Amino acid sequence: MHRIRIMTDSTSDLPDSFVQEHHIAVIPLYVNFNDRVFRDGVDLNPEQLYQTVAETDVFPKTSSPSPSDFLARFTPAIEAGDDILFIGISSRLSSTIQNARIAASEFEDHRIEVIDSLNLSAGIGILVMKAVMLLQEESLSLSQLADRIRTLVPKxxxxxxxxxxxxxxxxxxxxxxxxxxxxxxxxxxxxxxxxxxxxxxxxxxxxxxxxxxxxxxxxxxxxxxxxxxxxxxxxxxxxxxxxxxxxxxxxxxxxxxxxxxxxxxxxxxxxxxxxxxxxxxxx
Missing domain, CATH: 3.30.1180.10 (Hypothetical Protein Tm841; Chain: A;domain 3)
Structure with a gap:
């Protein structure tokens, strides 16, 4: 059974300490100020965002990672022999899940599970936390873990x-x-x-x-x-x-x-x- 790598997007708002301890891969969404584009949590933090709004009176817009962004993160993990569980922002609020699924379709079946959290922010983060807990408590395959997390989504x-x-x-x-x-x-x-x-x-x-x-x-x-x-x-x-x-x-x-x-x-x-x-x- 392959090792399972848990991935999420930057809207999950997980604590940095948790991300680092459990080796969670975070794929950033984008924040746009007119012609300037920043990766959430990589090129821009909230303090800088609010400062930019105060100084320019320009309010940010946001956009999803592209399928190629996901491919760039999925490919090394798959080549290293890992399976991937990705949990992302609600498909009714963003195209992130759609783009993750497009990228996942480039790999053989049963190596990547994409879960629509139907949520945002810490609502995604709490599902990631539960996925980590389940892996610590039980020996689960990727499909078993994905099924367990999907049952939690409406809860x-x-x-x-x-x-x-x-x-x-x-x-x-x-x-x-x-x-x-x-x-x-x-x-x-x-x-x-x-x-x-x-x-x-x-x-x-x-x-x-x-x-x-x-x-x-x-x-x-x-x-x-x-x-x-x-x-x-x-x-x-x-x-x-x-x-x-x-x-x-x-x-x-x-x-x-x-x-x-x-x-x-x-x-x-x-x-x-x-x-x-x-x-x-x-x-």
Whole structure:
């Protein structure tokens, strides 16, 4: 049985320490500022992204890795004798999965499994974490591991709170009127990933503390059904809020294993600063 190499894309927002420890291959998406193109997490970090927006008033656009990008990462692993499990951003949000499948079709059957996470950010990352855990606990073939991860895809719950509508507006995910009214009334949405797409779960008006309380209430509602390990709290430029939220989760669920992560440039491009999320699995 071949060794299994786990790969993902840069929107999975995994901690660098986890990526390095478990030899996860991360394939970057692209962030574009007019004619300048950067690889997410390679040529550009979130601090630089927000600084560029502040200095130029140009908002970034994002694009997927091409099939040739995937071929460049798949080929050395296959030639080294590895099988590949790739878990990527929702096919309903990006062409990343489609391009990965095009590249995978260039190799013999059963050497590469491409899994559509139907999620984004830490919602992908939590599936990667579970894949690593399963390989540590059991001796699985590639197809067995892929089947196990696919059964988890609909069990991932991803909620994220956005502090400003400006990035969603510039990215085409809310209208100019929604952005104007939301800004005037200080409305901050809590978004949810459902069947691979982003929907508004609720709109919170008022102080940021209320937004955090509403996020915690969503977790409290699901608490009886949550798998304790892992729970992921992801953030963009609001580390203190993420720490506070993590402690509140532990107060509710002391047995939880919480992983703190930072959003990468692609997620930051669409959600903006001071975004935070809670991701967990239901049985």
């Amino acid at each position: 991932v719950r991803t909620y994220f709170a956005v502090d400003t509508l400006e990035y969603l507006h510039r990215g085409g995910r809310c209208s100019a009127m929604e952005n104007l009214v939301g800004s005037m009334l200080r409305i901050r949405p809590i978004l949810e990933v459902v069947e691979g797409q982003i929907i508004v779960n609720r709109k919170v008006r008022g102080k940021r503390e209320k937004l955090m309380n509403e996020m915690l209430e969503l977790f409290r509602h699901d608490h009886p059904y949550i798998v304790a390990s892992p729970v992921v709290v992801n953030q963009s430029m609001c580390a203190e809020d993420a720490q506070k939220l993590s402690q509140q989760i532990l107060d509710l669920m002391p047995e939880a294993t919480i992983t703190l992560t930072q959003a990468g440039c692609v997620i930051c491009s669409h959600c903006g600063p001071k975004t935070f999320s809670i991701v967990f699995l239901r049985p």
